[in-house]
Every structure is written in C-alpha cells, then in structure tokens.
Amino acid sequence: MIAEELSKTAAAEREAQAQFEHRINVCVAASCLSSNSDKIKSALETEVKKKGLEKSCQVRGVGCMRLCSRGPLVSTETQGEDETQPASVLYQNVTPEDAPALVESLKGEPVKALECPTDTPFFKSQVTIVLENSGKIDPERIEEYIAVEGYATLLKALTTMTPAEVIAEISRSGLRGRGGAGYSTGLKWTTVAKANGGSRKYVICNADEGDPGAFMDRSVLESDPHRILEGMALAAYAVGASHGYIYVRAEYPLAIKRLRAAIRQAERNGLLGTNISGTTFSFTVELRLGAGAFVCGEETALIASIEGKRGQPRPRPPYPAESGVWGCPTLINNVETFANIVPIIREGGDWFAGIGTAKSKGTKVFALTGQIHNTGLIEVPMGTPLREIVYEIGGGIPGGKAFKAVQTGGPSGGCIPAQHLDSPVDYESLIQLGSFMGSGGMIIMDETSCMVDVATYFMEFCMSESCGKCVPCRVGTAHMYDLLQKITRGEATMADLDLLLEVCDVVKNTSLCGLGMGAPQPIFSTLRYFRDEYLAHIEAKQCPAGVCKIHEGNEEVIA
Amino acid sequence: MSPTVRVKTLTIDGQAVGAREDQTIMQVARENNIFVPALCAIEGLTPVGACRLCIVEVKGVNKLLPACATRIEEGMEVTTNSERVANYRRTILEMLFSEGNHICSVCVSNGHCELQTLAKKLGMTHVRVPYRSTMRRVDASHERFIADPNRCILCTRCVRVCDEIEGAHTWDVMGRGINSRIITDLSQPWGDSDSCTSCGKCVNVCPTGALFEKGKAVSEMSKRQEFLPYLTLMREGKK
Structure with a gap:
C-alpha cells in the first residue's frame, strides 16, 4: 500500500464511520471481557437490531478504557450537529440487561444510574501518548487504525527520512527503555545500527510481561496491536533489520490472537512483508510464545528461548546489540517503548522531550492495583508526584484506611512509604528511594499489609522464578525465603536478620543476571523504611499488621 | 587461533x-x-x-x-x-554445601573433590546458612556409572562435555531454581538412555562425587581430566 492508497483507505473508513449517528463502544480488553463484556456487546447488537437502528447506530468492541475497577465499561458517542467532538458518555459496571436502557438513552438523556463521570482527576490528570488509541479504536480492524493516521508515520519515514534521521529523532526525544532499566533507546538503536551484522539483523519486541500486578503491556497489545507493529517496523528501518519477533507469553491468549490478526492484516495490506509501500525496505514479524517463565523477560534468556533453548541468561558482554538471536545483532525493546515510537516520529523528538522531567522524558503507563479506589491503567507524564497518583488519580485508599506504601518495579523493586509520597515518579528518583521504575506495576498497600509478609511474597516469586543457573540466585533466593518465613513465624533471632542481610549482599553482587541482582531489593527497601516491623516480629514476636500467624511458645529451644 | x-x-x-x-x-x-x-x-x-x-x-x-x-x-x-571477593566466594561455597548433601566422610570422591579442595583452600570453615537436606534419588541404573544428585552442584560440566565433545547430549537440566536437577535424556533412568554412549567423559569432568564409577569405595574415585585439553587441541589442529 502506498501513501495515496493509505490516505484513501483512511478517508473511506472515516466516511463509513460518519454514516453512523451513534456509536456504542464496548471494552473488549481482557479485564472487561472477564466480566462478560462480550455478552454485553452481543446484547447491544441484538437490541440495536430489534429497534431497527443498524443504519444509524454502530456497536463495536474497543480497547482498554483504563478504569478497570469499574468494568465492564461502555461508552456512547453521538455526532454533534456542528461536527465538533461527538458527545460522549461513559458507563460503568454495565450488565447485558442494561442494553435496552443504553440503546434507548441514545435519543435522550444518559442513563444516570450507570454513568461514570469523566471529569474526575482519574481521566483529567492523564496524558495519553502510548494509550492514545486505546479505547477509541477496534483493535481487530486495521482500517480503524489507518483511519487515525496509522501506518502513515511509517510510510512517511520510509519515503522521506533516512534511517539515521529516524534514530536522530528518537535520540532527540530522550526516550528511555520502558522495560525497567531505562537505557537510552536512541543509544541502543545507534549501537545496533552500527553493529556489523553481515546480512541479518533482528528486532525483538519483549512482551514477556511478568511482574506481579502488571498488565500495561497486555493492555497495549490487546487495545492497539498495530501500534506495536508500526513501531517495530520503524525500528527495523532505522537499524537495518528485516525480521522481527514478538516474544509474548502464552498466558495472554487475547493479545496473541489480536497480534496474529494484526500481522495478517498488515501483511495483506502490504504494510509488512517484502518491499513495503514499494520501497526497498522489507520487514516480517513472527510471534514467539513464551511458557511464562519470568526470567525469559531478561534479554539473553529471551533470545535463548526464541532459539528454542532453555530460557537461561548468559553473561554479557557480548550484548544482544552485538550478538543476539542466532548470533546476529539484535535490537530488543519493550512493548511500551515501541508504542512510543510512532508519536515521536510523527510529532518530532522535541515535542516528546518537552514532556516529563530533565532526565525522564514522556509519559509512563502504570498498572494501578492494590488497596486503592480506582484500579486500572493510568498514563501520566514522568515526574508526576506519587501523591497525585495515589490520592487524585487513584482516588485514595478505600475504607478510610491509612496508606502504608506503594510498591513499584515488581520483584526487583521496592516499597515507598508515606513520607516520600511527594517524590516525583521518574527513573532516578525511584532508584534514590530504593525502588525501581520497572515495567510499570504499582501496587498500593494500606495499614493492613505487613511489610515482612510483602517481602516474603516477592521472595517466593523470585525463588520460584529463578532459572537455577547461577548459585547465588538459585540457592540464595531459597535461603532468603526460608529466613523471611522464619521471621514471619516469629521464630527468628537477630542473628537470622544479620545472616539474611549477608545473603542478600552476596545475591545482589554476584548473581549472573538482573533477576538475581534485583531479588534482594524488596528486603532492602522494606528494611530501610519498616525496620521496626522486622524487629517487632523478631523481638516482640508480634506482627503489627496482624497478618502473620505467630503462635505462642514457638521459640526454638536450643538444648 | x-x-x-x-x-x-x-x-x-x-x-x-x-x-x-x-x-x-x-x-x-x-x-x-x-x-x-x-x-x-x-x-x-x-x-x-x-x-x-x-x-x-x-x-x-x-x-x-x-x-x-x-x-x-x-x-x-x-x-x-580482594577481601570482598574472598568473602563472597566463601558464602557461595557455603550455599553449595547447604544446597546438596555433601558428606565428605562417606563420599567416593573424598580427597579428590574440587568442591572440597576449594572449600579448604578458600578457608570455608563453617556453613552458616541452614542445610536444606532435600531428599534426592540416586540413579544406579547404568551398568558402569552412578549418578548421585545429592552431590551435584549443577555446574553443567557433564551437560556441556556430552553435548560439545561427545556429541550425544544425553545430559541436560530440568526444573527451575532450587528444584533444578540434571537428567539423562527425557528424565529417564541413565541405564535406559538411548543416547548415552557410555564414554564416561561426564564422570571424569564432574568436579564432585555426583557422577562416579561403580565399584569405587570411599575416597577411591579420582577423576582423569587430561583428555579434555588434548581433545580440544586435536580439534583446533584439524581446523
């Protein structure tokens, strides 16, 4: 498809959409689907048909509308007389039985009982770049993506920009990897572009999202799969690759289904494959399904897994930029990083660099979960204070309970207590607080959480997800878990705490990959801010939050 | 070169x-x-x-x-x-001793064991982390060799020598984390392995008494590793 055909398709799709006076959008991402949004969609379709409104009212599935805790979410749009923004109403906690009322309301007043206000900080404080199409387009139709200027950026880059200019734009944007460590994306692209690959280079999209409580990447893949494909194609053009892999975990069947469909549609329209848009650039994408091992999110383990080997990390260097999949130079970026590429090339690097803080540019998507009113997906500019995320966007802690900590960064991250709530969320600030940006999981904990118990939970995760290759991580995580359990049972002594810290130190400094190096982090950060809770378990044999079961007379008797 | x-x-x-x-x-x-x-x-x-x-x-x-x-x-x-590295090495050794069931006094490799030798050389005098004492089954199904996973430290030398030198790839690792263990073929008894050529290279590169020859009593199993650099040299010469 060349640029003219693309704009023709876009215009045709927009015209087709304008035929409908009303549109009913039903969220069909995993969270709402799990509460039967597919049944709501078919109930709405039946109702529209029954009323004979097929010509004027369109019912369609769209991606995630972010406020997952109020799901299933449905929105209605009505074309205004003066062609301005269509009047839109968002409905929450919809059931299939509500379909008649919703269809009826199109002509008159919104259904008050179901209406979800959208002028709240949850929606107002968000800045959507990654999620700009999420909840607005049908993820299963390429035409809708093209109608919102999809693939136009790719064709523009292919025909008017050199690969070096694409990389320069990404470098100028200051984008940093959204997978966790925050490595400069422009720098990574430059190294792969300069690597001497002979004939082949690869681009890999890391969609092996595995942090407990994280679902950002899944939502992006389910809501806007073409965005990732276009971002990958731009990356491939920039670094000189012709083949790509998306490594997605098999636990995301919906994301896999939509990616498969998206790849097929893009290939059929000549937007992926050989000689894209009549240029010399060719790019094909294959899916690789992971079996759900957390460690396969580590880039060298991911590459081993793609090659069909046991998913274990190997020492770096050589880095994948030099020797990656099949020994070829390989660019690996996370889903969210690829999702940022299209807007950066479209709007320019300087535009992106204008959002966020001095060192952390753009926005970050977080999966807000735990003891908080509004759970769901949020996208905020880098540097947004934690307090704003918790109390304004998140709506605070339910049940009048007190906030205790926010956990970021998954199992390699840490817990940030109330006294640091005014810190901005960016890569450096989080590291200073003993936590980590990670991929974007954000778990809010209230006073009913025991921090030793939280550390034990994450350590159990690290222990069972350790690949077992290097000794410190394989054995150390098991010892750390056992020692933490001893503390939560009220059987530990201060000597055990010292031993725990020593094991933590060894695991952190001698492990082979990031999973091992980061494994002690939950212990370090909870000890830093909640040492008194550890001491209460050890010395007073009490769990202040009342979570841990400490039995009387449990102390070990040393004969 | x-x-x-x-x-x-x-x-x-x-x-x-x-x-x-x-x-x-x-x-x-x-x-x-x-x-x-x-x-x-x-x-x-x-x-x-x-x-x-x-x-x-x-x-x-x-x-x-x-x-x-x-x-x-x-x-x-x-x-x-450095002092720091020496401390880390001792703790890593302690972890290895705590992970398996390394009882030198009854081990065929006592006195010829690389784990034991290193522990002595690096001054590991105690194991401060608790012993895990997990039960692991010994595989004595092979006609000439025995695999005792209690003494295995998962160094994967056997896996690599079998794959890279012998070309049989009989050995591999299964499981994850603390539950990892070495297996023959698809976790079948060693004696039933179709791919094993009984060459014995795995036994000789094994640093501990995890792989040993049948008929050896305590302290009798010494390993012969000279073949490995020799084989490598011969290969390089051929190139």
Missing part, C-alpha cells in the same frame, strides 16, 4: 601480563600462575559463568565479572582476590 588476533597487555593483581585479545581473564591468569577458583569452568568447554566463584574486580567496572566468561581488554586492571 586466527592470524589476525592481536596481543594486548593488562595487569592482574598488579602483575603486568600479555594476552591474545580472544582470551578470557581466567585463561590469562592461569597462564601466569595466578589462581582463580572455579567449579563450572573447565578448559576445553564453553564457559557459562554459573558458579560465580571466579568473580573478579575490574577497575572502572562496578559489577563483579566472571573471569571465565570475560574477555580481556587492553589496560584492564584485574584484582582476583
């Missing part, structure tokens, strides 16, 4: 040494009689950097690097035996 390989100089423990650019820190250290402990690395097999005993400090690098898997660089300043 390709003719275009360049020579570089670096210092290891203050000693200036010369090396080919394709050599690892461990190779160069050993050439110069500088001791770097290791359990997974063995000359002749691909290094994997798994045991973490060969970690060294390199000036200007804030991570500790595995000497077996790190290429030398011009002007590198390597410290192989």
Whole structure:
C-alpha cells in the first residue's frame, strides 16, 4: 500500500464511520471481557437490531478504557450537529440487561444510574501518548487504525527520512527503555545500527510481561496491536533489520490472537512483508510464545528461548546489540517503548522531550492495583508526584484506611512509604528511594499489609522464578525465603536478620543476571523504611499488621 | 587461533601480563600462575559463568565479572582476590554445601573433590546458612556409572562435555531454581538412555562425587581430566 492508497483507505473508513449517528463502544480488553463484556456487546447488537437502528447506530468492541475497577465499561458517542467532538458518555459496571436502557438513552438523556463521570482527576490528570488509541479504536480492524493516521508515520519515514534521521529523532526525544532499566533507546538503536551484522539483523519486541500486578503491556497489545507493529517496523528501518519477533507469553491468549490478526492484516495490506509501500525496505514479524517463565523477560534468556533453548541468561558482554538471536545483532525493546515510537516520529523528538522531567522524558503507563479506589491503567507524564497518583488519580485508599506504601518495579523493586509520597515518579528518583521504575506495576498497600509478609511474597516469586543457573540466585533466593518465613513465624533471632542481610549482599553482587541482582531489593527497601516491623516480629514476636500467624511458645529451644 | 588476533597487555593483581585479545581473564591468569577458583569452568568447554566463584574486580567496572566468561581488554586492571571477593566466594561455597548433601566422610570422591579442595583452600570453615537436606534419588541404573544428585552442584560440566565433545547430549537440566536437577535424556533412568554412549567423559569432568564409577569405595574415585585439553587441541589442529 502506498501513501495515496493509505490516505484513501483512511478517508473511506472515516466516511463509513460518519454514516453512523451513534456509536456504542464496548471494552473488549481482557479485564472487561472477564466480566462478560462480550455478552454485553452481543446484547447491544441484538437490541440495536430489534429497534431497527443498524443504519444509524454502530456497536463495536474497543480497547482498554483504563478504569478497570469499574468494568465492564461502555461508552456512547453521538455526532454533534456542528461536527465538533461527538458527545460522549461513559458507563460503568454495565450488565447485558442494561442494553435496552443504553440503546434507548441514545435519543435522550444518559442513563444516570450507570454513568461514570469523566471529569474526575482519574481521566483529567492523564496524558495519553502510548494509550492514545486505546479505547477509541477496534483493535481487530486495521482500517480503524489507518483511519487515525496509522501506518502513515511509517510510510512517511520510509519515503522521506533516512534511517539515521529516524534514530536522530528518537535520540532527540530522550526516550528511555520502558522495560525497567531505562537505557537510552536512541543509544541502543545507534549501537545496533552500527553493529556489523553481515546480512541479518533482528528486532525483538519483549512482551514477556511478568511482574506481579502488571498488565500495561497486555493492555497495549490487546487495545492497539498495530501500534506495536508500526513501531517495530520503524525500528527495523532505522537499524537495518528485516525480521522481527514478538516474544509474548502464552498466558495472554487475547493479545496473541489480536497480534496474529494484526500481522495478517498488515501483511495483506502490504504494510509488512517484502518491499513495503514499494520501497526497498522489507520487514516480517513472527510471534514467539513464551511458557511464562519470568526470567525469559531478561534479554539473553529471551533470545535463548526464541532459539528454542532453555530460557537461561548468559553473561554479557557480548550484548544482544552485538550478538543476539542466532548470533546476529539484535535490537530488543519493550512493548511500551515501541508504542512510543510512532508519536515521536510523527510529532518530532522535541515535542516528546518537552514532556516529563530533565532526565525522564514522556509519559509512563502504570498498572494501578492494590488497596486503592480506582484500579486500572493510568498514563501520566514522568515526574508526576506519587501523591497525585495515589490520592487524585487513584482516588485514595478505600475504607478510610491509612496508606502504608506503594510498591513499584515488581520483584526487583521496592516499597515507598508515606513520607516520600511527594517524590516525583521518574527513573532516578525511584532508584534514590530504593525502588525501581520497572515495567510499570504499582501496587498500593494500606495499614493492613505487613511489610515482612510483602517481602516474603516477592521472595517466593523470585525463588520460584529463578532459572537455577547461577548459585547465588538459585540457592540464595531459597535461603532468603526460608529466613523471611522464619521471621514471619516469629521464630527468628537477630542473628537470622544479620545472616539474611549477608545473603542478600552476596545475591545482589554476584548473581549472573538482573533477576538475581534485583531479588534482594524488596528486603532492602522494606528494611530501610519498616525496620521496626522486622524487629517487632523478631523481638516482640508480634506482627503489627496482624497478618502473620505467630503462635505462642514457638521459640526454638536450643538444648 | 586466527592470524589476525592481536596481543594486548593488562595487569592482574598488579602483575603486568600479555594476552591474545580472544582470551578470557581466567585463561590469562592461569597462564601466569595466578589462581582463580572455579567449579563450572573447565578448559576445553564453553564457559557459562554459573558458579560465580571466579568473580573478579575490574577497575572502572562496578559489577563483579566472571573471569571465565570475560574477555580481556587492553589496560584492564584485574584484582582476583580482594577481601570482598574472598568473602563472597566463601558464602557461595557455603550455599553449595547447604544446597546438596555433601558428606565428605562417606563420599567416593573424598580427597579428590574440587568442591572440597576449594572449600579448604578458600578457608570455608563453617556453613552458616541452614542445610536444606532435600531428599534426592540416586540413579544406579547404568551398568558402569552412578549418578548421585545429592552431590551435584549443577555446574553443567557433564551437560556441556556430552553435548560439545561427545556429541550425544544425553545430559541436560530440568526444573527451575532450587528444584533444578540434571537428567539423562527425557528424565529417564541413565541405564535406559538411548543416547548415552557410555564414554564416561561426564564422570571424569564432574568436579564432585555426583557422577562416579561403580565399584569405587570411599575416597577411591579420582577423576582423569587430561583428555579434555588434548581433545580440544586435536580439534583446533584439524581446523
């Protein structure tokens, strides 16, 4: 498809959409689907048909509308007389039985009982770049993506920009990897572009999202799969690759289904494959399904897994930029990083660099979960204070309970207590607080959480997800878990705490990959801010939050 | 060794040494009689950097690097035996002793065991972490050899020698984390393995008494590893 055909398709799709006076959008991402949004969609379709409104009212599935805790979410749009923004109403906690009322309301007043206000900080404080199409387009139709200027950026880059200019734009944007460590994306692209690959280079999209409580990447893949494909194609053009892999975990069947469909549609329209848009650039994408091992999110383990080997990390260097999949130079970026590429090339690097803080540019998507009113997906500019995320966007802690900590960064991250709530969320600030940006999981904990118990939970995760290759991580995580359990049972002594810290130190400094190096982090950060809770378990044999079961007379008797 | 390989100089423990650019820190250290402990690395097999005993400090690098898997660089300043590294190595050894059931006094490899020798040499006198004492089944189904996973430290030398040298790939690792263990074929008894050629290379590269010959009593199992560098040399000569 060349640029003219693309704009023709876009215009045709927009015209087709304008035929409908009303549109009913039903969220069909995993969270709402799990509460039967597919049944709501078919109930709405039946109702529209029954009323004979097929010509004027369109019912369609769209991606995630972010406020997952109020799901299933449905929105209605009505074309205004003066062609301005269509009047839109968002409905929450919809059931299939509500379909008649919703269809009826199109002509008159919104259904008050179901209406979800959208002028709240949850929606107002968000800045959507990654999620700009999420909840607005049908993820299963390429035409809708093209109608919102999809693939136009790719064709523009292919025909008017050199690969070096694409990389320069990404470098100028200051984008940093959204997978966790925050490595400069422009720098990574430059190294792969300069690597001497002979004939082949690869681009890999890391969609092996595995942090407990994280679902950002899944939502992006389910809501806007073409965005990732276009971002990958731009990356491939920039670094000189012709083949790509998306490594997605098999636990995301919906994301896999939509990616498969998206790849097929893009290939059929000549937007992926050989000689894209009549240029010399060719790019094909294959899916690789992971079996759900957390460690396969580590880039060298991911590459081993793609090659069909046991998913274990190997020492770096050589880095994948030099020797990656099949020994070829390989660019690996996370889903969210690829999702940022299209807007950066479209709007320019300087535009992106204008959002966020001095060192952390753009926005970050977080999966807000735990003891908080509004759970769901949020996208905020880098540097947004934690307090704003918790109390304004998140709506605070339910049940009048007190906030205790926010956990970021998954199992390699840490817990940030109330006294640091005014810190901005960016890569450096989080590291200073003993936590980590990670991929974007954000778990809010209230006073009913025991921090030793939280550390034990994450350590159990690290222990069972350790690949077992290097000794410190394989054995150390098991010892750390056992020692933490001893503390939560009220059987530990201060000597055990010292031993725990020593094991933590060894695991952190001698492990082979990031999973091992980061494994002690939950212990370090909870000890830093909640040492008194550890001491209460050890010395007073009490769990202040009342979570841990400490039995009387449990102390070990040393004969 | 390709003719275009360049020579570089670096210092290891203050000693200036010369090396080919394709050599690892461990190779160069050993050439110069500088001791770097290791359990997974063995000359002749691909290094994997798994045991973490060969970690060294390199000036200007804030991570500790595995000497077996790190290429030398011009002007590198390597410290192989700082106080910090020595402490870490002892704790890693303690972890290995706590993970398996290493009871030297009844082991066929007592006195010839690389784990035991290193523990003595590095001054590991106690195991402070609790012993895990997991039950592991011994596989005595092979007609000539026995695999005792209680003494296995998962160095994967057997896996690599079987794959890279013998070409049989009988051994591999199954499970994850603390539940990892070595298996023959698809976790069948060793004696039933179709791929095993009974060459015995795995037994001889095994650093502990995990793989040993039948009929050996306590302390009688000494391993012969000379074949490995020889085989590697013969292969390189052929190229």
